[in-house]
Amino acid sequence: MKELHNFAESEEMYLKTIAEISRHGNLVPVTYIAERLSISTVSASEMVHRLQGRGLLEHTPYKGVRLTDDGLNRAESILRRHRLWECFLAEHLGLPWKQVHDFACQLEHVSEDALTDALDKHLGFPSFCPHGNPIPPAQGVLEVRETTPLSDLDVGQEGVVLCIREEDGEMLDYLDARAVRPGSRVRIEEIAPYDGPRSVLLDGEKQVLGREVAEHILIELVNDNETE
Amino acid sequence: MKELHNFAESEEMYLKTIAEISRHGNLVPVTYIAERLSISTVSASEMVHRLQGRGLLEHTPYKGVRLTDDGLNRAESILRRHRLWECFLAEHLGLPWKQVHDFACQLEHVSEDALTDALDKHLGFPSFCPHGNPIPPAQGVLEVRETTPLSDLDVGQEGVVLCIREEDGEMLDYLDARAVRPGSRVRIEEIAPYDGPRSVLLDGEKQVLGREVAEHILIELVNDNETE
DNA sequence: TCTCATAATTAGGATGCCCTTATATTAACT
DNA sequence: AGTTAATATAAGGGCATCCTAATTATGAGA
Structure with a gap:
């Protein structure tokens, strides 16, 4: 109580x-x-x-x-809780991305350290949430990865999906349905005029993604030469 | 968000x-x-x-x-969420009773039905929380068990602990430490004057419990004749 | 330099939930 | 029946967060 x-x-x-x-x-x-x-x-x-x-x-x-440093610490602690809950909701409860995000948004506010740490342990100390975002450590700073929005890629460029910016639940739902996952291999096939929708090859399947959506998909570029 | x-x-x-x-x-x-x-x-x-x-x-x-019926439904839905979370916190995260209760008190307010039901499934549809309280079903009414507070037992009477009334976190901590658990066998050995502390035999171990505390331990009486 | 869209602030309110103090009402006991 | 203790209500506030409408300040581009 x-x-x-x-x-x-x-x-x-x-x-x-x-x-x-x-x-x-x-x-x-x-x-x-x-x-x-x-x-x-x-x-x-x-x-x-x-x-x-x-x-x-x-x-x-x-x-x-x-x-400030204080503010950033607080913020990372919240992101940590959020993403740990996401792991739990996705992996253990098997919920779809949108629910995972929405529920985590609520759970993140009611997890004290003892609970968060116990959860972390129970999950096996994961490094990334289901959308590929890094989970801040209990203490210390989150190292930043170099990422490029899918929307910045040109025709012919290839990469691997690192993470989905998860500010928006609707978008997660959309990407979930289209099997856009961290680790997915992606290649730009065509960009419609006026910076329009992208035709992409995603894990071998052809898909069309709007520019808005593509901005939320963060990529690690793959150098075309040194890959099979 | x-x-x-x-x-x-x-x-x-x-x-x-x-x-x-x-x-x-x-x-x-x-x-x-x-x-x-x-x-x-x-x-x-x-x-x-x-x-x-x-x-x-x-x-x-x-x-x-x-x-009202509406109010009762709402209330049981909250108790359901609370107790399901308790199961998770105790069984999966291995937290102590007091934390289990306190954390569940917060989690209970942020579990929509979809989350609660997924949790229920994940836990294997448990019927009781770690303190022995029944978990209300997703729909339908909670059937009531016949219980007697330990404080109502006389010297010589025996019973099995059914559940702990868990309104109070401190008390849970206290009982947790003394290994008072649902299923424990208990027998009143002595009652101090003026309705004072009870000396009890709890799963074979001698313990002394104050009357206040004994009121929160709910017992199923065991008929002295028909047991070993 | 000047203008204008953007950003900030001020003023005045609303809501939900809580408080204390003071006053009315009722149940229950003598 | 009358007193008293418990209960209810009224009056006046506080705090955190949000709102709209109106005003002021600023920076950036023509």
Whole structure:
């Protein structure tokens, strides 16, 4: 029987969102945060001030927001919980990607360290979530992988799917159905005019993916020469 | 990415609490609810009105509160989630009773049906939580078992521990340490004066349990003649 | 340099849940 | 029947988070 309130949840959503948007420590416009959280810019701005007051981020007016070390630690802890739960939901409960993501979004807010660590152990200390995103370690920093959005590839280029940016549940559902998985081999066959849909060869199967979708598929380029 | 609010959580705590207190459909005084939730009677009263407005309970002034069918269904669904999580936390993650209970208290609010059902399946459709409390089925009503608090037994009487009333985390910790488990065989050896501590033989080991504690241990009486 | 879209802030509210203090109502016991 | 203790309600607030509408400040491009 715990306290009825959950003051921390909002805070966690902000931190997680900021961390997700700013993949490499760039400044994140408050507008983006508001959009991602589906709240007004006024509210987002308000909250940004509060979080700044708590030392979790720094706001440069008219530029954007950057997490402090504290804020980044908190954010990574949330991402860790989220992705560990995703592993559990996908591997042990056998749920589809969309549900995996949605449920993890809720579970991430109610896992204290003891629970998270026990879960980590139970799962065998996985390094990646089912969508291929790295799981931050209990302490220490997440090392960054070099990735390219599928949308940046030209015709003829090949790569391996590293991970799916999982900000959007709908998109996960879509990609799940099309068997786009971390590890999938992908090759651009054709790009429709005006940066349009991509025809790709995905694990040998022909598929068509819109540009929007392709932006969320992160690739490790494979050098054409040195592969079979 | 879900909405930031959790309007449902308070409601769930009330319903669950009421269901736990009123073991057999008795009227539950608002005072008890307030006490169990550690809030003022004014606040509890307010909320009771709200819940009545939503058709989840009926309040008879100066008497108490009774869940409607709707309210009871909601409450059992919460207990179901709570106890299924407890199974997972205890059996799969190997956590101690107190943590099992505390974590389940949080997890119970973030499990939609799809998640709960998948968990149920994964656990092999258990019938009881680690503390021996029955797990309500996905639909249908929980059948009630006949139980006697250990505190009601007289010297010489014997029984088997059916379950631990788990309203209180501290108590679980205490009983966990003393190896009081569902299925344990117990026999009252002595009752100290003024309804004081019980000396009991628990699975062959001598223990002393306070009356308060004994009230939370629910027993199935064993007829002295027909057992070895 | 000037203009304009973008970003920030101010003002005024709403909601949900909680609080204390004070006052009314009722049940239950003498 | 009358007193008292338990219960309920009313009045006035607080806090966290969100909202809209209106205003101000800024930076970036023409």
